[in-house]
Amino acid sequence: MVGVMRTEIHTSHESVTDLETIWLEATRSGSFHAGAYADYTELTGVAREKLRIAVLRSENGGRAVIAPFTLGKRKKKFSVGERHLFSLGVDTLALYSQWLMQQASEDQIGEIFYALESNTEFDWVDLGEIPIGSHLHNSLGKLGWRWIVSERSRKASKRWLIDFPDDFDAYLQTLKSKTRQSIKRKMRKLENKFSLDLEIITKTKDIERFLQEGEKISRTTYQWNVGQKLRNDEETRSKFASQCERGILRCYLLSINGRPGAFLRGTIENGIYNYETPGFDPEFRKDSVGNVMLMYAVRELIENTNCKVFDFGTGGDETGYKSTFGTRSIDCTYIELGRRTSFRANIVAGLQYTLNKAKNVLNKILGQGTLRRKIKAAIRKFGE
Numbered sequence: 001m002v003g004v005m006r007t008e009i010h011t012s013h014e015s016v017t018d019l020e021t022i023w024l025e026a027t028r029s030g031s032f033h034a035g036a037y038a039d040y041t042e043l044t045g046v047a048r049e050k051l052r053i054a055v056l057r058s059e060n061g062g063r064a065v066i067a068p069f070t071l072g073k074r075k076k077k078f079s080v081g082e083r084h085l086f087s088l089g090v091d092t093l094a095l096y097s098q099w100l101m102q103q104a105s106e107d108q109i110g111e112i113f114y115a116l117e118s119n120t121e122f123d124w125v126d127l128g129e130i131p132i133g134s135h136l137h138n139s140l141g142k143l144g145w146r147w148i149v150s151e152r153s154r155k156a157s158k159r160w161l162i163d164f165p166d167d168f169d170a171y172l173q174t175l176k177s178k179t180r181q182s183i184k185r186k187m188r189k190l191e192n193k194f195s196l197d198l199e200i201i202t203k204t205k206d207i208e209r210f211l212q213e214g215e216k217i218s219r220t221t222y223q224w225n226v227g228q229k230l231r232n233d234e235e236t237r238s239k240f241a242s243q244c245e246r247g248i249l250r251c252y253l254l255s256i257n258g259r260p261g262a263f264l265r266g267t268i269e270n271g272i273y274n275y276e277t278p279g280f281d282p283e284f285r286k287d288s289v290g291n292v293m294l295m296y297a298v299r300e301l302i303e304n305t306n307c308k309v310f311d312f313g314t315g316g317d318e319t320g321y322k323s324t325f326g327t328r329s330i331d332c333t334y335i336e337l338g339r340r341t342s343f344r345a346n347i348v349a350g351l352q353y354t355l356n357k358a359k360n361v362l363n364k365i366l367g368q369g370t371l372r373r374k375i376k377a378a379i380r381k382f383g384e
Helices: 019-029 037-041 106-119 135-140 168-173 177-193 204-218 222-226 234-245 282-287 289-304 321-325 343-366 370-382
Strands: 005-010 050-058 065-080 083-095 124-131 147-151 157-163 196-201 251-256 259-264 266-269 272-275 309-311 328-339
Touching (some): 005 106, 019 037, 019 065, 037 234, 050 106, 124 135, 124 157, 147 343, 157 321, 177 282, 177 289, 196 289, 204 259, 251 289, 259 289, 282 289, 328 343
Antiparallel strands (some): 124 328, 157 309, 157 328, 251 259
8 A cells, every 4th residue: 555645845955865765776677777866966066957856755655756857947949850940938847857757656746746836936847758658648648727738849759779689790680681781881891991990988088088079070060050069168078077987988989090080979877878969070971980880889888888778869760870770669759848827838838839730731741752851951051
């Protein structure tokens, strides 16, 4: 018997004496990288946002449920493709990691949101990517009239993963025959054409060079114009240094004929590699250096670490490289919440609904042909 539930809302991690213990227990029982406790507690100094931590406990004991948020004024961005149109400032509760709530029931999640709505001033809630059919996803339709449920994207996404076998050849065998032969050919071609050197970045002394060279590469990619940047700044250096101290940083830098030409960054924790945005010099696009770099990282992780899962993170689909090299996927969606009594939240929800409808109309007009691809490429080129 669970007993009566009560939810505490804390404004500091220090006021929850057993927070780290609850966090680690939730991380160990989860299927995905749930975010590091140390990274969350350091957010107030870096991002200057306030913490809001919901802790649900049963009077009869048992495992507590935590929902860690940040609270601050954020720019709610509206875009078409990856082209930024405009932004609205809105007081936002952002869920740091929904994976910490995997063991929570729908009723427990409902209790948490009721407590947040009653005890915290905000307009908007950013929940990030949510697995369709999860307890969190199912609970949102039961929150009641005081909440606006708004879809950030007009279409669902897929979270792609690789389940690592015992060796790299065994992984290649899980790919489609055409894909397997193609990537092996591309790897041989790159190795025959250039002198390659792969550096593995795990130590503090290597961070400065990795970020210096990584930013140079990042500035040449389309991601730089759409906000997916690798910056050599104090915030990133501090974050990487903290990850080195905890032994979780694992990045890769590929030099081509003695010059850095591609990077891949991420962390490894609890047997899960958390993959972040990579980058490569467009000069080597025709040599498929991005795909080859990915395979080098996968091979190194299989051969030299205890990693069991490679998590590609958010934003996957049915056609991109994540679907090509992933071995399984989870259907996800982006849902945000607004406080019904907030004028600004109603404006944001209305704009989001209207823009998604307009995108659906354009999608039907453009279809999946050459014109669509050209327009998307143009949008990426000019960015924000």
